[in-house]
Amino acid sequence: xxxxxxxxxxxxxxxxxxxxxxxxxxxxxxxxxxxxxxxxxxxxxxxxxxxxxxxxxxxxxxxxxxxxxxxxxxxxxxxxxxxxxxxxxxxxxxxxxxxxxxxxxxxxxxxxxxxxxxxxxxxxxxxxxxxxxxxxxxxxxxxxxxxxxxxxxxxxxxxxxxxxxxxxxxxxxxxxxxxxxxxxxxxxxxxxxxxxxxxxxxxxxxxxxxxxxxxxxxxxxxxxxxxxxxxxxxxxxxxxxxxxxxxx
Amino acid sequence: xxxxxxxxxxxxxxxxxxxxxxxxxxxxxxxxxxxxxxxxxxxxxxxxxxxxxxxxxxxxxxxxxxxxxxxxxxxxxxxxxxxxxxxxxxxxxxxxxxxxxxxxxxxxxxxxxxxxxxxxxxxxxxxxxxxxxxxxxxxxxxxxxxxxxxxxxxxxxxxxxxxxxxxxxxxxxxx
Numbered sequence: 479x480x481x482x483x484x485x486x487x488x489x490x491x492x493x494x495x496x497x498x499x500x501x502x503x504x505x506x507x508x509x510x511x512x513x514x515x516x517x518x519x520x521x522x523x524x525x526x527x528x529x530x531x532x533x534x535x536x537x538x539x540x541x542x543x544x545x546x547x548x549x550x551x552x553x554x555x556x557x558x559x560x561x562x563x564x565x566x567x568x569x570x571x572x573x574x575x576x577x578x579x580x581x582x583x584x585x586x587x588x589x590x591x592x593x594x595x596x597x598x599x600x601x602x603x604x605x606x607x608x609x610x611x612x613x614x615x616x617x618x619x620x621x622x623x624x625x626x627x628x629x630x631x632x633x634x635x636x637x638x639x640x641x642x643x644x645x646x647x648x649x650x651x652x653x654x655x656x657x658x659x660x661x662x663x664x665x666x667x668x669x670x671x672x673x674x675x676x677x678x679x680x681x682x683x684x685x686x687x688x689x690x691x692x693x694x695x696x697x698x699x700x701x702x703x704x705x706x707x708x709x710x711x712x713x714x715x716x717x718x719x720x721x722x723x724x725x726x
Numbered sequence: 727x728x729x730x731x732x733x734x735x736x737x738x739x740x741x742x743x744x745x746x747x748x749x750x751x752x753x754x755x756x757x758x759x760x761x762x763x764x765x766x767x768x769x770x771x772x773x774x775x776x777x778x779x780x781x782x783x784x785x786x787x788x789x790x791x792x793x794x795x796x797x798x799x800x801x802x803x804x805x806x807x808x809x810x811x812x813x814x815x816x817x818x819x820x821x822x823x824x825x826x827x828x829x830x831x832x833x834x835x836x837x838x839x840x841x842x843x844x845x846x847x848x849x850x851x852x853x854x855x856x857x858x859x860x861x862x863x864x865x866x867x868x869x870x871x872x873x874x875x876x877x878x879x880x881x882x883x884x885x886x887x888x889x890x891x892x893x894x895x896x897x898x899x900x901x
Contacts, residue, residue: 486882528858529858535745545765548765549769550730550733
């Protein structure tokens, strides 16, 4: 008996795409027709040989990541935009906290400097060493404070050296030299610029008004200078220039 | 939101799309361009994709259209399918030659792949969609944007083509 089945029909059958009644009829035919059964077997073999074609080409990891990034680009972009802002906010907060602390330390230091000046004015024994000679006052500090400083020559100026004493500022030994300018007394405080005390904090140099005192401060060669008094601003500045010149 | 959804659905198809693109173009660099273009277009057009329908067929169709617009694709369109008018299938060819049995003996995968590579792109494509990517006729119809009946006639023609190509390759090998 000649078989009338065409091959395309067998392929469609194997694809599972024949209508139900056709499928059943063909199944019966295959059972009876050795030629078609052989055909089916050979098609199945061919198809099995084709299956590895599904993984013949595999993409590189690099390319996979490229597409992955392309597909999920937006969320990442959003994060990229968010991070610098968050970092900036944290930085601003840190700066604010540090600035507040430093500012508090600075004004505390200024208050203590002012207290030292006032208590000196009010004291019955304002000086440990009384002399108008800088060559007497300066050597007196030798061995009492762990640093050395120079005093300018006051003879022939508007200022007069009155004396000096040893004080403590932030638990640190400091030299207090009192200079007269007319009826006013001006205190010069000198101490080591030590980071533990706040005396090395970045004070804005120049003259400032604190508790109605004129104060000038600067740092030079590891020493912190404060010049404080109720004298005129110009007097404070003039004395400061002389001290700066002497300690250059 | 939509983007996350797209990523979840589309990334699992990546290997399959890449493999298919390589089969179509025969060149890895061209295939990478195709796949990249496919994902870019799919991402842009994802809003127009109807949820619950076949995403794989949709993406394969985008890939196919991108391929047809490429240089190789334009050339392929000229040489392929003068058809769809029904050319009678030669019964003598279908029943006489059994290259599959020779293939089984030689057990040469390379010969089969070489035969597939020698087919016109459109024939290779439909065989791959059906047998490698295991798509139903309905899915293939969506990818090719033709009726299911056309899928059947093209597929059977492509299979005859493959048998002929396989026979030719094996003859070359015997020589």
